[in-house]
Amino acid sequence: NMAGSVAKKCLSPLSLLTRRLSAPEFVIQCCYHKKVVDHYENPRNVGSLDKNSKKVGTGLVGAPACGDVMKLQIEVDDQGKIVDARFKTFGCGSAIASSSLATEWVKGKTLDEALEIKNTDIAKELRLPPVKLHCSMLAEDAIRAALADYRLKQRDDQQEAVRASN
Secondary structure (H helix, E strand, C coil), X not given: CHHHHXXXXXXXXXXHHHCCCCHHHHHHHHHCCHHHHHHHXXXXXXXXXXXXXXXXXXXXXXXXXXXXXXXXXXXXXXXXXXXXXXXXXXXXXXXXXXXXXXXXXXXXXXXXXXHCCCHHHHHHHHCCCHHHHHHHHHHHHHHHHHHHHHHHHHHHHHHHHHHHHC
């Protein structure tokens, strides 16, 4: 069976004899790096910002293949720095960890600096296995979508100001 073959790869026979792992504990011990487990068990910046605020950009992205959905929001100050970030993710531990890490990384950055965050950097930091790389791609997409939404709001705001002055 598959669990048995995974067990052989992840745990020595001695540890199987000396300790029984429950299914969730087995998966965490076996397949996820401690950084993923940390972000999953202690997610940073969970929540929402006011999506109607001109200072907030919202990115909502999903991966139809696995069913993960990620909302990432940024709040930008008058100097163009990201001062806050929040996320809500429906998905696996790797998706939650990727979005949690993404919110940590965007804080304090300019919009252009945040745009430089790549899924490969997120995957490397969390040591995601190849089957979970789509989670880091989703996080990058969410950052880009939030930045695009913020920029769109700023452009609309400038167009309104021009119209008002004419």
